[in-house]
Amino acid sequence: MAARPGRGIDWFPYLLLTPAFALVLTIVAWPLFETFRLSLTDAAMKPTENYVGFANYVEIFQDDFGEIILRTFIWMGLSVTLKIILGTCGALLLNAALPGRAMFRILVMPPWVVPIAIGVFMWSWMYNGQFGMISGVAQRIGLLSEPFEFMAYGQSAFIATIVTDVWIGVPMVTLYLLAAMQSVPKELYEAAWTDGASRAYRFRRITLPLIAPAIFTMALLSAIWTFNSFDIIWILTEGGPRGATTTMIIDTYKTAISRFRYGEGAARAVMILVFLTAFSAVYLGLLMRLTRRGGQPQ
Template identity: 65%
Template sequence: MSVQRSTVLFAWLLLAPALLYVTVIVAYPLVQTFILSFTDASLKRTTEWVGTDNYERIFNATFATVIGRTFLWTFFSVVLKMGIGIFGAAMLNAAVPGRALFRLLTMPPWIVPMAIGIFMWGWMYNGQFGMISGLLQNFGITDGPVAFLAQGRTAFWATVVTDVWIGVPLVTLYMLAAMQSVPQDLYEAAWTDGAGRFYRFRRITLPLIVPAIITMSMLSLIATFNSFDIIWILTRGGPSGTTTTMIIDTYSTAIGSKRYGEGAARAVMICLFLSVFCFAYFRLVSRLSGGMKR
């Protein structure tokens, strides 16, 4: 065997575990879901091919509202997480006394098991004995109890706040690592020229951490778009569907109503949306990389 052929064979052997994982864990279930979306699969023993009926059925006014609500929920959650995370990282990166303690205090929302944290927020949102409602009444802001999870508008924002609380620590730590990778001599040169703290942050820090911001935004977008636990534990998509996102609608259709074919079609739609996001992300990263090389 030639040296070149043995090198290629060795490379394929190294790639084999990853290829096996992608084929068995990712590709096969994805293909099966796509095939299932063209059937009327349910609890009945026989399954018939229905073509695009499942897709035609979900493209109605209700599903369009669910799509719009999903995009709004994802947009506000990601924007708030990124904004608070970048601001928090900038504060933690500053040379202030007790910086190590402040960094440690950012971890609890991420360390606490997600279900426990969500249940905690559910208790705080309770109108009768919740802490938030009690504080609003004590300060005279409201005249009576406020049941945040029982009203559509407040329930929507309550789930957003909970998602932001859970997601901010990861964004903060990621942005902090990106900021610490910025060469210190750039700050020293700017400080020597009389540049203020805000000017240095705007002209040095932000431009150099743009790739990290884009990467973290994309990861956060995918995780938020597919977020199930927060909404399901707090509201189960209610009240009256005001917090129903695409992932909640897919679960309710496939598992709750046992209409597996329609649920698979909804899952395929989610996959398509996220594929578009990923494609846009890679195009943006490639453009940024090309600009930096030039």
Template identity: 70%
Template sequence: MQSLGGRPNIFPYLLLLPALIITLFIVAWPLAETVRLSFTDASLKPVTNYIGFENYEKIFAKNFPEVIARTFYWMGLSVTFKMVVGVAGAMLLNSAITGRGFFRLLVMPPWIVPIAIGVFMWRWMYNGQFGMISGVAQHLGILSGPFEFLATRDAAFYSTIVTDVWVGTPMVTIYLLAAMQSISSDLHEAAWVDGASRMYRFRRITLPLIMPAVATMGLLSAIWTFNSFDIIWILTEGGPRNATTTMIIDTYKTAISRFKYGEGAARAVMIVIFLSSFAGFYFYMISRFAKRSIGNDK
């Protein structure tokens, strides 16, 4: 970037300098320190020794591969349900129905309410003695007695997924609703005049045109879900018997609960690698959709 006199103009870079310094201080330095700690036996003891890749060897020698598989399974189910419910919700909210604005407003509470408060509400509903879900199921004859949803492995695992879907679906719905509203109504009207059914119009017009938004939201939702901590921790703290322990929960338990800072840092580095892969794939998809749209414009 040059000035009118031909000399380099450093003023734009000076404007970016404060943001760069802040980014280096709150992102780059902690990340570098985490990587450094991952090669040490840092703990509560006063002396820290360099141990090379021993922490990473411990990770794969223990049950961490099982934790990784559980994390991807938890993320895959949650993101899939978010996208399916989000697309269906966006279709309904985009329909010409009476009170559409009111129904759009009803979508927002799970997103607006602080996550901790919403999850505590779900924890109360999952309670077998006085929770609403167990009480209604008993009243309808589905259950013969109180059932503790968070006390058994499978029930706790899928209960955390239900709560995560409840928290994340409004964002997906609103985002895809905006994408649907950007589609010209002339396309649907022309297809309707030609006798195309609603499902056919969705498959041939709506879905292809919102696919970039679906891919973007799916990848972003995967990143957020993979790194989700508060929902699982408030509901189960990773239990029962590690049934809901994902990578982020396992890292927290190792570094904070057991004070193994070096081993916890190694786990955190693994999380950074996975999330960086998601981010790289996200930017690749964005650039691909951008090139495709430019080619279509030509």
């Protein structure tokens, strides 16, 4: 802050910001620094720790961590894509002039309002091959000839975790995009309707371009949350069977907490931060370009 003529720097505004700055340093900066410091050691269940440099990072890429990274991005990509598609469709339906629209807006909330653990436990019961509803219905309609344990096979367990994550995340995406759609000027729709434009044309030329920044923003937020999602996979499969649903956050937890290798777990946490930072930077760059063009896609 510039000093006034004949006076020194006014430190009062800085003093007012000091508590917030100290809070940020305490709950954000210091844990990040401590995690990075720990990643350079061989910290484990022992009284002392030794400096090992970047040995933990080298060891990460000597095992199957590359496969875990790829699995994480596939899991995140499929889940976020489905959330955006289903959320957009849901927002379109809730934004339409339909009878009982207010009731449907309330009914879309339970998957998001119900505690995640309770919702995931409900899905785990539905996936059960002996008394689960999904296997039972599939047998009744002839899709299955015998009970099927979804959590016992890698591919079915992987798909099951995605379905559960989408079920939990779609309501928030729907409401966010619904708010974006309601901000679109009604005059644009009226003019297009007067010119004889169809619903598909109005969506493609009016709705979609104007809510594109909201879609990009929600996709970024959903990607970060999905990338760091722990409870859904852990409650359903604990990363199994045979590592088929082990993502980076699950692998970090197993390394640091289950195996008590804190230094290696911290190195994996730092890698998660690096990947998320890079991913967010690319997404924000695309969003800024889209915003500068006024939300109009090329």
